[in-house]
Each structure stands twice: as structure tokens, then as C-alpha cells.
Amino acid sequence: MSEITINIDGKEVKTKEGEFLLNAARANDIFIPAICYLTRCSPTLACRICLVEADGKRVYSCNAKAKDGMNITTKTPAIEAERRAIMEVYDVNHPLQCGVCDQSGECELQNYNLEIGVDAQHYAVKDIKREARDWGHIHYDPGLCIVCERCVTVCKDMIGDNSFKTVPRGGDALEVEYKENMPKDAYAMWNKLNKSLIGLTSGGEMLIVHRVESVPLFVR
Numbered sequence: 001m002s003e004i005t006i007n008i009d010g011k012e013v014k015t016k017e018g019e020f021l022l023n024a025a026r027a028n029d030i031f032i033p034a035i036c037y038l039t040r041c042s043p044t045l046a047c048r049i050c051l052v053e054a055d056g057k058r059v060y061s062c063n064a065k066a067k068d069g070m071n072i073t074t075k076t077p078a079i080e081a082e083r084r085a086i087m088e089v090y091d092v093n094h095p096l097q098c099g100v101c102d103q104s105g106e107c108e109l110q111n112y113n114l115e116i117g118v119d120a121q122h123y124a125v126k127d128i129k130r131e132a133r134d135w136g137h138i139h140y141d142p143g144l145c146i147v148c149e150r151c152v153t154v155c156k157d158m159i160g161d162n163s164f165k166t167v168p169r170g171g172d173a174l175e176v177e178y179k180e181n182m183p184k185d186a187y188a189m190w191n192k193l194n195k196s197l198i199g200l201t202s203g204g205e206m207l208i209v210h211r212v213e214s215v216p217l218f219v220r
């Protein structure tokens, strides 16, 4: 890959032709929010929060490739509104128990809510009962899961087994007014989130039991 120059938020940045914009930004200490992308894995394209403008068009920076002379803007009022709506959507029916949650203080959801300044909730849908499950050494709590699908990607790319997949969640559909009135990416992400949970592929439980002790399941 040849070396090229791109411009991110007015800063000239050297990178390789075809590098993902998110990686080019990270290598140059430029922050772009990104929940589902894992270094060394293929893009998951589940969270949509990494969106930026590249030469005036909206792209997902974890999946868009750098081209020489490209101009990237990581923040515009529309992008910030979209990211905020996405974070609010993640908070819909998420348990409000940060005060007693073991993950509090080391929680990306909490961090991004603070970073993006979410201080109110504009969206709602009736919740359903979501039972926790134990898969070998893994305890899965769908009440806490934001279906970022990192577990799906890391199993596929790092372990080489498709042990996890998204499965239907059930429950009420979103009200139609949301589709008309919400930022587009936030609605699309919520619509998918509201229909999905994580489940095992056929035989996945056996694979997890045997492999989880030797392979880190979550890598960044």
C-alpha cells in the first residue's frame, strides 16, 4: 500500500492507501467514537456511531478506505445529533443500575454517554423479559447487551469459529413516527437492536466451552 496524505479536521495526516479512516485517525491521535470496531478484526458495522464526512459524503469510518487527498470531517451538527440519538437508543430499557453495576467506571456505554453528553431520553419502546443465559464459561445477560456484535466478530475473525450470531428478540415494533422523525442512522440501528439478541450457532456451546480459556474473547 502506498503512502498517501489525507486531511482530518484540518490536520494533514499520512497513511496508507486503502487504510480504514478510523485507523488513520487513531494512528494520529484523532478521536472518532467507535463501539463495534475491533483492531485486527474486520469491520462489524453494527453501531454506526463512527460516521464521518469524507469529501462531503457520510461514511462509516471503520469501513471507509483512505484515498489520497481525501478531506474528512469528524464532527458536524448533523453527525453530532446522529451520535447523540444513537447513544439515547442504546439507553432505551438499559437497566439504570450503574451505581451497583460491577462494570461502572470501566463501561464504554457509560463513557460514551458522558462523552456525547446524553442527559435526556427521547425514545421509548415496551421492554420484554430477557432471561440471562450461561453458555459454558460465558454468562450472557441480554438485559445489558447492546448487540454491538463484537462477540460475533471476534469469534469469527480471531478464533475462527462462528459460535455466535444475532437471533430474533421478539417484542413490540417501534412506533412509525420514529422512522419519520429520528436521525436516519439512529433509527436503523435501533430498529435492528430492537429485533435482535445474541445467540449461539448450532454447536456453538461446545466450541465456547473448549476454547474460551485459551483465547481472549474481547480484544480492542
Ligand code: FES
Pocket: 033, 034, 035, 036, 037, 044, 045, 046, 047, 048, 049, 050, 051, 060, 061, 062, 063
Ligand atoms: S465502529 Fe464503525 S459501525 Fe461501529
